[in-house]
Amino acid sequence: xxxxxxxxxxxxxxxxxxxxxxxxxxxxxxxxxxxxxxxxxxxxxxxxxxxxxxxxxxxxxxxxxxxxxxxxxxxxxxxxxxxxxxxxxxxxxxxxxxxxxxxxxxxxxxxxxxxxxxxxxxxxxxxxxxxxxxxxxxxxxxxxxxxxxxxxxxxxxxxxxxxxxxxxxxxxxxxxxxxxxxxxxxxxxxxxxxxxxxxxxxxxxxxxxxxxxxxxxxxxxxxxxxxxxxxxxxxxxxxxxxxxxxxxxxxxxxxxxxxxxxxxxxxxxxxxxxxxxxxxxxxxxxxxxxxxxxxxxxxxxxxxxxxxxxxxxxxxxxxxxxxxxxxxxxxxxxxxxxxxxxxxxxxxxxxxxx
Amino acid sequence: xxxxxxxxxxxxxxxxxxxxxxxxxxxxxxxxxxxxxxxxxxxxxxxxxxxxxxxxxxxxxxxxxxxxxxxxxxxxxxxxxxxxxxxxxxxxxxxxxxxxxxxxxxxxxxxxxxxxxxxxxxxxxxxxxxxxxxxxxxxxxxxxxxxxxxxxxxxxxxxxxxxxxxxxxxxxxxxxxxxxxxxxxxxxxxxxxxxxxxxxxxxxxxxxxxxxxxxxxxxxxxxxxxxxxxxxxxxxxxxxxxxxxxxxxxxxxxxxxxxxxxxxxxxxxxxxxxxxxxxxxxxxxxxxxxxxxxxxxxxxxxxxxxxxxxxxxxxxxxxxxxxxxxxxxxxxxxxxxxxxxxxxxxxxxxxxxxxxxxxxxxxxxxxxxxxxxxxxxxxxxxxxxxxxxxxxxxxxxxxxxxxxxxxxxxxxxxxxxxxxxxxxxxxxxxxxxxxxxxxxxxxxxxxxxxxxxxxxxxxxxxxxxxxxxxxxxxxxxxxxxxxxxxxxxxxxxxxxxxxxxxxxxxxxxxxxxxxxxxxxxxxxxxxxxxxxxxxxxxxxxxxxxxxxxxxxxxxxxxxxxxxxxxxxxxxxxxxxxxxxxxxxxxxxxxxxxxxxxxxxxxxxxx
Numbered sequence: 001x002x003x004x005x006x007x008x009x010x011x012x013x014x015x016x017x018x019x020x021x022x023x024x025x026x027x028x029x030x031x032x033x034x035x036x037x038x039x040x041x042x043x044x045x046x047x048x049x050x051x052x053x054x055x056x057x058x059x060x061x062x063x064x065x066x067x068x069x070x071x072x073x074x075x076x077x078x079x080x081x082x083x084x085x086x087x088x089x090x091x092x093x094x095x096x097x098x099x100x101x102x103x104x105x106x107x108x109x110x111x112x113x114x115x116x117x118x119x120x121x122x123x124x125x126x127x128x129x130x131x132x133x134x135x136x137x138x139x140x141x142x143x144x145x146x147x148x149x150x151x152x153x154x155x156x157x158x159x160x161x162x163x164x165x166x167x168x169x170x171x172x173x174x175x176x177x178x179x180x181x182x183x184x185x186x187x188x189x190x191x192x193x194x195x196x197x198x199x200x201x202x203x204x205x206x207x208x209x210x211x212x213x214x215x216x217x218x219x220x221x222x223x224x225x226x227x228x229x230x231x232x233x234x235x236x237x238x239x240x241x242x243x244x245x246x247x248x249x250x251x252x253x254x255x256x257x258x259x260x261x262x263x264x265x266x267x268x269x270x271x272x273x274x275x276x277x278x279x280x281x282x283x284x285x286x287x288x289x290x291x292x293x294x295x296x297x298x299x300x301x302x303x304x305x306x307x308x309x310x311x312x313x314x315x316x317x318x319x320x321x322x323x324x325x326x327x328x329x330x331x332x333x334x335x336x337x338x339x340x341x342x343x344x345x346x347x348x349x350x351x352x353x354x
Numbered sequence: 355x356x357x358x359x360x361x362x363x364x365x366x367x368x369x370x371x372x373x374x375x376x377x378x379x380x381x382x383x384x385x386x387x388x389x390x391x392x393x394x395x396x397x398x399x400x401x402x403x404x405x406x407x408x409x410x411x412x413x414x415x416x417x418x419x420x421x422x423x424x425x426x427x428x429x430x431x432x433x434x435x436x437x438x439x440x441x442x443x444x445x446x447x448x449x450x451x452x453x454x455x456x457x458x459x460x461x462x463x464x465x466x467x468x469x470x471x472x473x474x475x476x477x478x479x480x481x482x483x484x485x486x487x488x489x490x491x492x493x494x495x496x497x498x499x500x501x502x503x504x505x506x507x508x509x510x511x512x513x514x515x516x517x518x519x520x521x522x523x524x525x526x527x528x529x530x531x532x533x534x535x536x537x538x539x540x541x542x543x544x545x546x547x548x549x550x551x552x553x554x555x556x557x558x559x560x561x562x563x564x565x566x567x568x569x570x571x572x573x574x575x576x577x578x579x580x581x582x583x584x585x586x587x588x589x590x591x592x593x594x595x596x597x598x599x600x601x602x603x604x605x606x607x608x609x610x611x612x613x614x615x616x617x618x619x620x621x622x623x624x625x626x627x628x629x630x631x632x633x634x635x636x637x638x639x640x641x642x643x644x645x646x647x648x649x650x651x652x653x654x655x656x657x658x659x660x661x662x663x664x665x666x667x668x669x670x671x672x673x674x675x676x677x678x679x680x681x682x683x684x685x686x687x688x689x690x691x692x693x694x695x696x697x698x699x700x701x702x703x704x705x706x707x708x709x710x711x712x713x714x715x716x717x718x719x720x721x722x723x724x725x726x727x728x729x730x731x732x733x734x735x736x737x738x739x740x741x742x743x744x745x746x747x748x749x750x751x752x753x754x755x756x757x758x759x760x761x762x763x764x765x766x767x768x769x770x771x772x773x774x775x776x777x778x779x780x781x782x783x784x785x786x787x788x789x790x791x792x793x794x795x796x797x798x799x800x801x802x803x804x805x806x807x808x809x810x811x812x813x814x815x816x817x818x819x820x821x822x823x824x825x826x827x828x829x830x831x832x833x834x835x836x837x838x839x840x841x842x843x844x845x846x847x848x849x850x851x852x853x854x855x856x857x858x859x860x861x862x863x864x865x866x867x868x869x870x871x872x873x874x875x876x877x878x879x880x881x882x883x884x885x886x887x888x889x890x891x892x893x894x895x896x897x898x899x900x901x902x903x904x905x906x907x908x909x910x911x912x913x914x915x916x917x918x919x920x921x922x923x924x925x926x927x928x929x930x931x932x933x934x935x936x937x938x939x940x941x942x943x944x945x946x947x948x949x950x951x952x953x954x955x956x957x958x959x960x
Contacts, residue, residue, distance in 0.1 A: 007417065009407070053511040053542060055502045066534065109541040112495075112534035114502050116541050155716045220712045238716055240709035271406045290407030304720045305727055308713065324723050327786035331421075348401060349720045 005293035006317070006331070008352040011153045011236075011301065014251050016286055018151055018276060020130050023142035025049060028124070034137050038128035040163045040261055044143050045126040051119030054103050059113035061099045062090040066113030073115060079107040087115055129161055130261055131278050149278040150255065152214070152248055154234035156223070157264030157273025162232040164211030166260040166277060168192040168253045174243030177201050177215055184208050190260045190275070192252045195241050199225055206231045212262030214252065214275050216244030216309075232264045234273045237301075242309040245301055247353055252277075292352055300335060304349040311353075312337050312345070367450030367825055369441055371419065371430060372817030374627055375402055375411045375456040375616070378655025378679040378718045379780065381813045382418035384426060384449070385821065385832050392828040394836035396425040397812050401719035403612075404458050410612035411458055412619075437619045453820040454620045456613075457627035457657055459606035461674030462487040462598060463515040465552075467535050469522035470496045474583040478521045478557065481582060481591040484671035484745035485598035486628070486657055490515055495522070495531050502538060510542055517601060518552045519594075520566070523559030524585045532562045536569040543573060551575075553601055557582040557594045577601075591749055602626060621824050627652075628659050630819030632668050634833065635776060637822065639663040641830070644773040649799065651742075653735045653779035655679025655718050660742035662750075662772070671745035678734045678781055679718030682711050689737040696933055697733040697797060699944040702726055721784055731781045732794040739798035743769070769929075771803040771903050778810030788919045789952035792841050796879070796925050801846050803903020804913055811839035840886050842918035848929040849900035849907060851876030857900050857926035861893040872924075879947040880924045884917030892922070900928075920951065 028047020032038060058069035072090045075081065081101045088099040105119040132147030167189045169181040177193025179200035190212040191205065197219035205213055212232040220239045236248055243249075255277045262275050294300070298314045312335035321329040322344050330346035337343060370385040383397040398421030403414035416435055423430050429447040432438045438448030464487045468475035471494045482489050491509055495501055510518075518539065522532060543551045554574040556566050563578050570576045579593040603626045607613060617624050635650045647664035656677045661670035675684045686694065691704050694711075702710075710730050714720065722728040751770055777795055785791050795807060814837060822829035851857050857876040863869045865888060874880050876899075884890050891914055898908040915922060927947075934940045 050511075050545065052504075053507045054504060055507055057498075057502070059498065108544070109537075111537040111541060112502065113498075114538070116502075116507075116538070118545070220708050239712040303717050304713075304723050305710065306724050324721075326723065326725055326728050328721065328784050329786075330721060330784075345723070346721055349723060 006333075006347055007291040008294045008300070008347065008350060010289060010292050010353075011351040012245070012248055012251075012353045013151045014247075015148070015279065016151060017146060017148050018130070019135060019144050019146045021138075021142065021144045022126055022129060023138065024126055024140075025124060027140045030137055030139065030141070030143060032128075032134050032137075032143060034134050034143075036134045038132065038134060038145060040127065040129055040131045040259075042128045043125045044128045044134070044145070045141075047124050047126075048121040049124050051105060051121050053108070054105065054117050054119060056087065056099060056101065056115040056117070057113065058088050058099060058110070058115055062088060062097050064090060069113045070110055073110045075107045075110075075115070077107055077109050081105055081107060081117060087117075127161075129163070129263070130276060131259070131280070147276070147278045148280060149276050150251055152234070152236055152252070152275045154214075154236050154264075154273030154275070155238055156218070156235040157233055158223075158227040159212075159230055159232040159264040161261070161263045162190065162211035163259065163261040164189045166190050166192065166252060166255055166258050168249075168256045170194050172243075173216060173246055173249035174241075177213070179204050182208070182210070186210055190214060190262050192244075192249075194244050194249070195219075196222065197241065202226060202229060202231070205229075212260075212264075212275075214262060216249075217242040232262045234262055234264055234275050237309050238303070245309065245311055245353075247299065247311065255279075294333060294347070294352060299353040300333070300345075300350040301353060302335070302345055302350050307337065307343070307345065307349075310337055312343075312350075315342065318344075367441075367828070368445065369449040369451075370821055370825060370828055371422070371437060371449040371452045372814070372821050373415050373418070373452070373454045373616075374630075374813070374816045375415065375454065375458045375610070376627065376654055377404070377458050377460075377657060377677070378402055380411065380414040380418050381817070382415060382422055383812065383814045383817050384422050384430075385828055387828075391835070392825075392831040394812060394814060394832050396422045397814065398422045398425070399813065402458055404610065410615075411456070411610055412612040412615045415454075415616065436615075439619075451621045451824055452619045453622060453817065453824060454616050455625045455627045455630040455816045455820045456607055456610060456616070457654065457659075458610045459602065461657070462517055462602055462606055463490050464488065464517040464519055464598075465491045465493065465510065465515045467493045467518060467520045467522075467539075468495065468558075469531055470494055473586065474521040474523070474558065474581075477582045477589045477591060478519055478594070480745070480748055481594050482519070482598065483673065484742075484749050485595050486602055486659075486672035486674045487517070487598050488674045493535075495535055507542065510539075511546070514543070514546065514550050514552050516552055516605060517598070518554045520554065520556045521558045521582050523562065523581075524583070525560045525581055527559045527561070529559065529562040529565055532558060533565050533569065536566045540569055540573055553577060553605065555579060555594070555597055555601075560584075595749070599626070599628065603629065622820070625816075625820050625823075627816045628661070628670060628672055630816040631659065631778075632661050632663075632670060633819035633822055634815045634829075635661055635663045636668055637819075637830070637833070638774065638776065641834075642774070646771050646773045648774045648776055649769075649772040649801075651739050651775065651777045651779075651795070651799065653678060653738045653777075653781065654681075655780055656681045658738040658742045660739065660746055662746065662770075664770075664772075669746065669750045671742050671749060673738065673742045673745060676738050676741055678714070678731055678738065678779070680715060681738070682715040682718075682734060685734055685738055685741075686711050688741065694730070694733045694737055696937070696940055697736050697794075697944065698729055699941060699948050700726060700729060701941065702730065721780075728781075728785065728790070732785070732790055735779065735781045735794050736798040739795075743799065769800055769802055772801065772805055775799060775801060775805055775807045776810070776815075777807065778813065778815055782809050783811060783813050787952055788839075788841050789948060792844075792920055792923060793879075793948055793951055796844065796846070796923075797931065800929055800931050801844060801925075802848055802929055804843065804845055804915070806843045806916065807841040807918070808838040809841060810837070812836065840916070840918035842881075842884070842920035842923050843915040844923045844925055845892075845894060845902065846925040846929070847896050847900035847902045849896075850928040850932070851897060851899045851926075853877045855899075856897055857928075858894055858896040858902070858924070860922075860924060861895075862922065863891040865889055874924045874926045876926055876928070878926050879950050880926070881920055881951055882922040882924075884915070884921035886916075886918050888917040890915055890917070890922070900926075923951065
C-alpha cells in the first residue's frame with residue numbers, strides 16, 4: 001500500500017476558478033438565476049428578518065413599581081404602534097406622566113416593569129460580493145457565484161466585506177504602511193502594505209473610507225483596534241513584523257489598479273479572511289481546491305520560527321517521520337530556503353502556494 | 355413451536371479503530387488482538403478540520419486513518435471514504451468497531467440571570483468557568499437601570515446563548531423577582547424558532563421551581579438542578595457542573611461540522627473527551643488501588659481539563675478557551691505576560707514572546723521547532739494547568755480533604771496529595787525531553803509527598819475510555835501494556851529552608867545495586883536514576899523544617915518506589931513554590947533546576 005498523499009492547505013493561488021456561496025441569514029427570495037452574470041454590487045437575494053426587540057422601562061419613566069406600571073400600560077400584547085404613540089400613562093394628584101414609544105412596532109408584552117416591543121421586520125439585501133457567474137441556486141437561501149482570478153487567503157482578518165481598485169502603497173513586501181502612505185484620493189480602494197504597526201494608519205484608513213487593507217503582518221496590539229473599525233482588513237502572514245510573502249506581494253503589485261474584493265470576518269478571526277482579484281477572460285483556469293497534495297518542487301510558506309514567513313521550495317518528501325532541531329519526530333518535507341540552506345520542516349508548519 | 359434460542363453473545367472485536375477529535379488535532383489509534391492480547395498497533399494524528407476550508411471534522415479523521423493504513427498496510431476506509439466495518443474475512447481490510455470522542459465544539463455560551471451581582475451569581479460564574487462554559491453576559495435583576503436594556507435584549511434575541519442560567523435566592527427566599535425574569539425570557543423568545551432557543555437551567559431558590567417550570571417549560575428545554583447557593587455560607591455547584599457537561603455533550607458536540615457522519619461510523623455515542631478521559635482515570639485508580647487517587651491533567655490546544663479521582667468520586671474542571679493553541683490568546687490575557695515569562699530558562703523579550711504566542715494562536719496546528727518556542731509552550735502548559743487546578747481548589751477541594759493542607763486562601767494552599775499524576779496534551783506528547791515535561795508538571799501542580807508521574811505518550815487515553823464501553827478487556831490490556839510512559843517517582847516535601855541547608859536525607863536501596871545515601875539541599879531539584887520497571891526501597895529523613903506529606907514536620911518514612919525515564923526526582927523547593935522576584939535570578943534558577951533534571955550526570959549520583 002502506498003504512503004498517503006500529504007494534503008496541505010492552499011493559501012495563495014495566482015490563477016484559479018473560485019466559487020463562493022452567498023447565503024441569506026434567514027429564508028427569503030433569490031433574485032438571480034443560474035447562468036446570470038453579476039457584478040460585486042448586484043443584489044442576488046433578499047429576505048425579511050425579525051425586527052429588533054426594544055424595551056421601555058415604565059417603572060423608571062413613571063416613577064412607580066413594576067406592579068403599578070402594569071396597571072398604567074395603555075397597550076396590550078399584539079397592539080401595533082407608531083413612533084410617538086402613548087404606551088403608558090400615570091396620573092397623580094399633582095401631575096400626569098405619559099410614556100411614548102420612540103419606535104414603531106408591535107407590543108410583545110409588559111412584564112417586570114418594562115414594555116417590550118418588536119420593530120417592523122427589516123429587509124436584508126444580499127450582494128454578490130464577487131463579480132462573476134451564478135453557478136448554483138439554493139432556493140430561498142442564496143446562490144453560488146463563480147469567478148476566475150487570483151486568491152490570497154489571510155491568517156487573520158476583520159471588518160466584513162469590501163471591494164475597490166487595488167492600490168499597492170509600499171515599495172517592498174517588508175515596508176511598513178504608514179499614516180502618510182495613502183491620502184484621500186485612495187477613498188474606496190483596497191490598499192496594500194507590507195507591515196502595519198502605526199495606529200494612525202488604521203484610523204486614517206477608516207476615516208478616509210478605504211474599501212479595505214491588505215498587509216503582511218500587523219502588530220498584535222493593533223488587533224483589538226482593527227476589530228472595532230468597520231474596515232475590511234486581511235493579514236496574510238501573521239503577527240509582528242513579518243514581511244508579506246514575496247510571491248503574494250509581486251502578484252498584488254502586478255494587479256495594481258485592478259478591481260479586487262476583500263473579506264474579513266465580521267468582528268475578527270481567522271475564518272474567511274481573503275482577497276480575490278477577479279481576472280475575467282484570462283483563459284481557462286483550474287478549479288481552486290482548499291487542500292492539495294504536496295509534491296517535490298512545490299513552493300511553500302513556512303509558518304513557525306525560526307523560519308516564520310520564509311518561502312521555500314520542496315526538494316524531498318521523506319516517507320517517515322524525521323527528527324526536528326529540538327528532537328521531536330514529525331512527518332514533513334525537506335525544503336530549500338531562499339538563502340540556499342536545506343532544512344527539514346514538519347508538514348504542519350507549512351502552507352502550499354498553489 | 356420451536357425453542358427460542360438466546361442470541362449469541364457478541365464476539366470480542368479483533369480490531370478497533372478509535373478517534374479523538376480535539377479542537378486542534380485529531381488522534382486515531384488502531385487496537386488489535388496480537389497473540390491473544392490487545393495491543394496498540396498503530397496511531398496517527400492530523401490537524402482537526404473544524405473550520406475553513408474543510409468544515410468537516412471527519413476529513414481530518416480520514417487523513418489520520420490513511421496514515422494508520424500506511425502503517426498497517428491494509429485498507430481501513432471504503433471507496434466512499436467511510437470507515438470500513440465490519441472487518442472483512444481474513445482481516446484483509448477494515449475493523450470490527452469504531453469509537454470516537456470529541457472536544458472539538460467551542461465552549462458553551464451562557465448568560466447568567468441572578469438577583470444581585472454577588473453570592474449566587476459568583477458561585478454560578480465559578481461553576482461555569484470550570485465546566486467549559488463561557489459567561490457572555492450577567493443580568494442582575496437588582497440593577498433596575500440596566501437589567502433589560504437594549505444591549506441586553508439584542509444580545510439575548512439576536513444571538514441567543516446556548517444556556518441561560520437562572521440563579522438567586524437562598525432556599526425559602528422571595529420568588530417574585532425570579533418569576534418576573536422568567537416572564538421576560540418567555541416574552542423575548544416567544545417568536546424565536548424553537549431550535550434557536552437556549553436551554554434554561556434553574557439553579558436557584560427551590561421554592562421557585564414549580565412557578566418557573568409553569569412559565570418556562572412550555573417554551574424552553576428547561577432543567578432544574580440544586581440551588582447553587584442554598585444559603586449564604588454554602589455552595590453546592592456539583593449538580594450544575596454535571597448538567598453543563600451534559601448540555602455540552604448533547605447540544606454543543608452535535609453542532610461540530612461532520613458530527614453526524616462521525617456518529618454514523620461509531621458503535622456507541624460520541625463521548626466528550628472529558629467524560630472518556632474520566633473513564634480512563636477512574637479505571638487506573640481502581641486497578642492500581644490508589645488510595646490517594648489520581649490527578650489527570652490534559653492541556654489541549656483550546657481547553658484545559660483537570661480531573662481527580664479519589665475513592666469512588668471523580669471531580670473535574672475544564673477551563674473554557676484556555677490552552678496552548680487556539681486558547682493561547684485567552685491564556686495570555688488571563689495569566690499575563692509576566693506570569694508566563696517567569697518560567698522561561700532562556701532570555702526572551704516580552705515582544706518576542708507575544709509574537710511567538712500570538713502566531714501560535716493563529717496557526718494552532720503548527721508545532722515548535724526551536725527551544726524558545728518549546729519552553730514558551732511549556733510556560734503556557736504551566737499556567738493553563740494552574741488555572742484549572744485553581745478552579746478545582748475553589749469548587750471541590752477544601753482544607754478538610756487533606757491533612758497536609760494548611761489554612762489560608764485557596765491559592766496559597768498546597769495541593770492535596772495524590773498517588774499518581776497522569777498528564778497529556780499536545781506539548782506533553784510533542785516534547786522529546788522528559789525533564790522539560792516533568793519540570794513543567796512540578797511547577798504547575800506543586801505536588802506534595804510521594805507521587806508517580808506518567809504521560810499519555812501515544813495520546814490514546816480518551817479513546818481507551820471510549821473503547822472501554824464496547825470492549826473493556828481491550829481497553830484494560832492496551833492501557834496496561836501500551837498506555838503509559840512513566841517519567842518517575844517524585845518526592846516533594848512541604849516547608850521552606852534556608853538555601854544550602856539540608857532539606858532531607860534520602861537512602862535508596864535498589865534491587866540490583868549498593869545502597870545509596872543522598873543529602874538534598876533546600877531549594878534544589880535532584881534526580882537519582884532508576885530505570886523504568888525497576889523498584890527501589892527508599893527511606894526519607896526530612897529536616898525539622900520539612901514535611902514529606904505525613905502531616906508532621908521532621909517525621910521520616912519509607913516506601914517502595916518504581917523507576918521511570920528520569921528515575922527518582924526530589925523536589926526540595928518547598929511549597930508553595932517561591933520564585934525569585936528578579937527576572938535574571940529567576941531565569942538562572944530555572945536553568946539550574948532544568949539542568950538537574952535533564953542532564954544525566956549534572957549533580958545526580960550515578
